[in-house]
Amino acid sequence: MTPADLAELTDPFARLLEAECPPATVRAIEAGGDASALWAAIEASGFLDALVSESAGGVGLSLSDAYGLFALLGRYAVPLPVGETMIARALLGVGEARETATGPIALATAMRAGDRWQARGVINAMTARHILVTHGDALTLCDVVDVVRSTPPAPFSLSCDCEFGPTPRGINAALSRINLRALAAVVRATAIAGAVDHVLSMTAGYAGQRIQFGKAIGKQQAVQQQLAVMAEYAIFARLAAQTGFAAGLPISEAAAATAKAATSRAALRIAEIAHAVHGAIGISADYDLHLLTRRLHEWRAADGSEGYWEARLGALRLASNAGSTVDFIRGAIAGAC
Amino acid sequence: MFDTVTLATIPPEDEALRPVVRKLIDDALRDYPLLARAKTWMGFDADFSRKLGDAGLVGLTLPTEYGGGGRGAFARFVVVEELLMAGAPVAAHWIADRQSAPLLMNFGTHEQAERYVPAIARGESFWCIGMSEPASGSDLASVRTRAERTATGWRINGQKLWTSGAHECHFMIALVRTSGNTDDRQAGLSQIIVDLSLPGVTIRPIHDLTGNAHFNEVFFDDVDVADDALIGEEGGGWNQVVAELAFERSGPERIYSSALLIDAWINHLRSVGRAGGEAARLVGQFTAELATLRAMSLGVTARLVAGESPVVEASLVKDLGTAFEQSVPAAIADDLGSHPDETVSPDLMAALSYLTHMAPSFSLRGGTREILRGIIARGLGLR
Numbered sequence: 001m002t003p004a005d006l007a008e009l010t011d012p013f014a015r016l017l018e019a020e021c022p023p024a025t026v027r028a029i030e031a032g033g034d035a036s037a038l039w040a041a042i043e044a045s046g047f048l049d050a051l052v053s054e055s056a057g058g059v060g061l062s063l064s065d066a067y068g069l070f071a072l073l074g075r076y077a078v079p080l081p082v083g084e085t086m087i088a089r090a091l092l093g094v095g096e097a098r099e100t101a102t103g104p105i106a107l108a109t110a111m112r113a114g115d116r117w118q119a120r121g122v123i124n125a126m127t128a129r130h131i132l133v134t135h136g137d138a139l140t141l142c143d144v145v146d147v148v149r150s151t152p153p154a155p156f157s158l159s160c161d162c163e164f165g166p167t168p169r170g171i172n173a174a175l176s177r178i179n180l181r182a183l184a185a186v187v188r189a190t191a192i193a194g195a196v197d198h199v200l201s202m203t204a205g206y207a208g209q210r211i212q213f214g215k216a217i218g219k220q221q222a223v224q225q226q227l228a229v230m231a232e233y234a235i236f237a238r239l240a241a242q243t244g245f246a247a248g249l250p251i252s253e254a255a256a257a258t259a260k261a262a263t264s265r266a267a268l269r270i271a272e273i274a275h276a277v278h279g280a281i282g283i284s285a286d287y288d289l290h291l292l293t294r295r296l297h298e299w300r301a302a303d304g305s306e307g308y309w310e311a312r313l314g315a316l317r318l319a320s321n322a323g324s325t326v327d328f329i330r331g332a333i334a335g336a337c
Numbered sequence: 338m339f340d341t342v343t344l345a346t347i348p349p350e351d352e353a354l355r356p357v358v359r360k361l362i363d364d365a366l367r368d369y370p371l372l373a374r375a376k377t378w379m380g381f382d383a384d385f386s387r388k389l390g391d392a393g394l395v396g397l398t399l400p401t402e403y404g405g406g407g408r409g410a411f412a413r414f415v416v417v418e419e420l421l422m423a424g425a426p427v428a429a430h431w432i433a434d435r436q437s438a439p440l441l442m443n444f445g446t447h448e449q450a451e452r453y454v455p456a457i458a459r460g461e462s463f464w465c466i467g468m469s470e471p472a473s474g475s476d477l478a479s480v481r482t483r484a485e486r487t488a489t490g491w492r493i494n495g496q497k498l499w500t501s502g503a504h505e506c507h508f509m510i511a512l513v514r515t516s517g518n519t520d521d522r523q524a525g526l527s528q529i530i531v532d533l534s535l536p537g538v539t540i541r542p543i544h545d546l547t548g549n550a551h552f553n554e555v556f557f558d559d560v561d562v563a564d565d566a567l568i569g570e571e572g573g574g575w576n577q578v579v580a581e582l583a584f585e586r587s588g589p590e591r592i593y594s595s596a597l598l599i600d601a602w603i604n605h606l607r608s609v610g611r612a613g614g615e616a617a618r619l620v621g622q623f624t625a626e627l628a629t630l631r632a633m634s635l636g637v638t639a640r641l642v643a644g645e646s647p648v649v650e651a652s653l654v655k656d657l658g659t660a661f662e663q664s665v666p667a668a669i670a671d672d673l674g675s676h677p678d679e680t681v682s683p684d685l686m687a688a689l690s691y692l693t694h695m696a697p698s699f700s701l702r703g704g705t706r707e708i709l710r711g712i713i714a715r716g717l718g719l720r
Contacts, residue, residue, distance in 0.1 A: 200338055204717045216719075224714035231713055232657045235342050235650075239632040240625070242344035261625040306625075307618060314621030317603075318612040324600050326422050326593075329628045334346075 001065045009061075010068035016045055017076040023288045029079040030156040035127050039104060042082055051090035051249075058089070063248045067190060071241070074194030074299075077291045079158055081106040081124035083187040088132045088141075090249065091178065097141045097171045103129030108162055109181040109303075110135040117164040123188065123302050125149055126158040133168050134180040142170035156290075159298055182256035184303040186244035189259035192299050193234075193241035195292050196270045200234045202289060203227065203274045210279075223277060230273045237266040243333060254332040257313035264306035267296040338717065342650050344632055345639035351412040354394075358419040361392055366425060374424020374597050375688040378590050379551055381505055382426035383463070389420075390460020395430050399438050404455035410641040414589060414634075421593040428502055433457040433464035436584040437510055440528070444569035444577050453508070453530070466585075467497045467511030467531065467555065468578070474499075475708050477512070478522045478575065482557060484513040484529055490563040491515070491529060493537075496556050501702075503540050503553040509533055511557075512578055515571050526574035530566045537561070547694050580646055585703050587637050587651035592630040592658035594699055595665035598692055599623050601685050602669045609679050619668060630658050649716035652709040659699040659706070666692040 001009075020041040029035045042048060050066050052058025061069075070083045081104045088105040092098040106128035108119035117135045125131065126149065131142050148163040204227055207218030217223050244251075244259025271293040275282045282289045300306070322328035365388055366374075373380055389395050397413045399405025406412070420427050438457045441449055456462035473479045482495025493513060503509065509531045517525030533540065537560035542550035569577050603620060606612045612620075633654045640647040666689055673681055673689070700706040714720050 197338065204338070204719065207719060218714075218719040221711070224717075224719050225707065225710045227717055227719060228653075228656070228710035228713035231338065231717060232653050235339055235633060235636075235653055236629055236657060239342070239344060239636060240629040243628065243632050246344055257621065258625045258628045261621065262629045306622070310621035310625060311618040312621065313624050314617035314619065315613075317620050317624050318606070318617055324422055324596070325603070325624055325627060326418065326596060326631070329624065329631060333624075333628045334632065 006065060006068055009065075010072060013045065013047055013069050014072050016041065016047075017072055017078065021076045021078050023077075023291055026077050026079050026291050027156075029127065030158060035080055035104075038078075039080055042080070048082070048085055049089055051086050052093075056094055063186075063245045064242075067242055067245045070187060070190035070245070071194030071197070071238075074191030074295075075198045077195065077295055079124065080104050080127045083191065084124065084128075084132075084184065087183050087187060091132075091175060091183075092141070092173055095174075097173045100171055101130040101132075101141055105130045105132050105141070107131070107180055107184040107187070108133040109184070110162075110164055110168065112136075115166055117166070117168055119162045119164075121153075121159050121298070121302050122162045123159050123184075123298065125160050125162055126152060130170075131162060132173070132180070133162075133164060134178070135164065135168055137177060138168075139173040139175055139178065139180070140164075140168040140170045141173055142168050146170060154294070156294065157298065159302065179251055179253060179256070181303055182251045182253050185260035185309065186241070186251060186256050188299045188303050189237075189241040189244050189256075189263040192263040192267045192296060193237045195296060195299075196234045196237050196266060199270055199274050199289070199292050199296070200227075200230050202292075203230060203277050207277055217277070226273050226277060230270050233266040233269050237263045237270075240266070246334075252332070254313060254316050257309040257316070258333050260304055261306045261309040261313060264300040264309070267300040271296040339650055339653065341640060341645075342633065342636040342647075342653075343639075345635045347411050347415060347635070351409070351415050354412055354415045355419060357392075358394060358416050359423075361388070361394070362419060362423045362425050366423060369424070369426075371424075371597070371601055371684045372687045372691060373426065375691050376426070377421050377424050377594055377597070378427050378431050379501075380424070380426030381428040381502060383429050383505075385426050386429040386460040386463070388460070389427070390430065390458065395434050395460040396438060396454070396458030397434075399442060399454055399458055400450075403442075403450050404458035405438075406458075410638045411635075414638050418589055418593075421590055422596060424597050429463045429505065430457070430460045432466055432502070433462060435588060436466070436581050437464040437508075439584050440510065440577065440581045441568065443580060444528075444573075446565070448565065449530075449568065462508065463502070463506040464508045464510065465500050465503045465506040465533075467500060467509040467513075469499045470496055471498050475705055477578065478526070479519050480512055480514060480526065481519060482511065482513045484515050484527065484562075486515075487561065490561065490566060493529065493531065493557040493560040493562065496554065498552075498554055499543070500540075500553045500555050501551055503533065503555050504542055504550075506533055509555065510568065510581075512574055515567075515574075523575035525572050526578075527571050528568040528574045528577050529562060530568060531557070531560065531562060535560050535562070545695075547691055579648065582704065583646045583648045583651055586655045586709075587634075587641060587647060589631065589634045591655040591699075591703075592627065592634060592661060594659075594662040594695075595692055596627065598665055598669060598688055599627075601688055602672070605673075605681060605685055609676075611676070611679075616672060619672060623665065623668075626661050630654070630661055633657070649713055652704065652712045652716075655703065656700070656706055656709045656713070662699045663696045666696055 049058035240262030
């Protein structure tokens, strides 16, 4: 798709989210409010089927072409597992699972803890209607009524630990082994990339307006240097996230690892600088910055933090017979595109 | 912000250059030692430059009518990447190819292009950058070297400092003051081609902390050049320099200085059977960062292909890239130092030491970190 085509696609989605998911809506849903109106608006747009093939009634976008849509979900701090649902619908195709799960679907990778399956810190589990969970070699679509969701670890958070019992109850998705954690990781990476662009704009804007010592704080060289670093990491995050998406489905583990490791590192630095430049107002509830920076921290840690994916990527690099790291990058990461 | 920098792929016709370049390099540098390779584009070898020129791999982006390859920035990226990854000794032609010839094409006359560019494209003509002076580093507009009009051209007096490779180059493009005084700042500056074999030119090497003599002092005592040594407009030198710096800053040589060290260290890990645990995580960190920086560099290359002058974007990639380059020897030194009972090859230790000692220069050359961040801040609308 040409950049013009892509803009034709993402601009309406941006306008939709601008109208339907302003900060006030994010706050209301985080406070336990009803998310169904927002979900209905997104459903009506048709974008939930962006990755579903045209023959199955979807838009038929490649993952790479859909990058802009996923980034917008991060930029607007959408408090629903929209990106996850787009991925899930593409994976599930037609069938019982797809017909059952018409609402928001979160993605979880469960581990055995004693006699139970559980997943820690599932993003947007609190506003999900279903959870698509891998457990061992199996993949099950669970209704949240069959899942024990813990209390989120912080006020306003929509993420929680999920317990699925000895065997997750629900519809078994007959799919060959998929790397759901890697899929969740690239969704998170693109959300980070979209969010940090907006954090950069907000912070640069604040620095230009906040007057101290008779001039905007953005005129201070120390602040300028910090904002320059923030801009560097924002572009770094964008290119990393695009790399994760560029190889398409099935997800390339090396590309996903690159995307999530790099965006996780960037997310932390950017959140730190944003709060440093904003001063005290940045941690107040009324100011909108925390809607994004709380998410940056959650997204950084979820679905594998940088340490997890760097270890995975390092193992892949060391196991490859590529003559050099750049050859490995060209073959397994960039070249997967 | 900076929305134009996005993921770009190398077109297949440019990617097709890669095996050709790789074979040429492999044949020419068969037993080239690691320490020499670790110098990457600071290694000088006139024969190698000529070999590349013969193969049409120098001056790829220059017009064919002047002996260039008539290719785009992606083609050059592929060739540059292969040369850097092999640690090939490209210093002789590097600056001419990267910025001097493009500057002549953008601002010079047809006669100047005809006279100088073909030899550059053959890999036979070596050029250096005359910008820094003892009192003018980051504050480039304060240069004091003067060129006074004479009946036949210009007479140059002054001094340049930190001139890479001057002792082995044929020409310098010098930023000099041709009118006004230093209070006029950017106004009154010009770029002049100086034939370094002219009387009055004295070049003295500067020995660095690695024992090499890559940089030089260059003194001008009544150096007379012809009228047509001026590039572009008299007094228009500043804008020309800014454009030239965009070329200087936008290539992948700003991210690859430590790449060979990474691979030498990986070989070490394999040989001592420690290719797991924290070392593997560090390998992954380097890989993720390098992959992303490469993507950023390709994104900037795409802007060059689009005919833009991505000054701010190039600064952004260079600052992040050089920080990465500097982090690599530091982290590897810690890794090796954390395993004091391992045997480490002298080659690896020498390459590590070299890069550790040269690392400060990565974020000084071509624009310091603080200056680049100021440029980015201006791009953010803060200055």
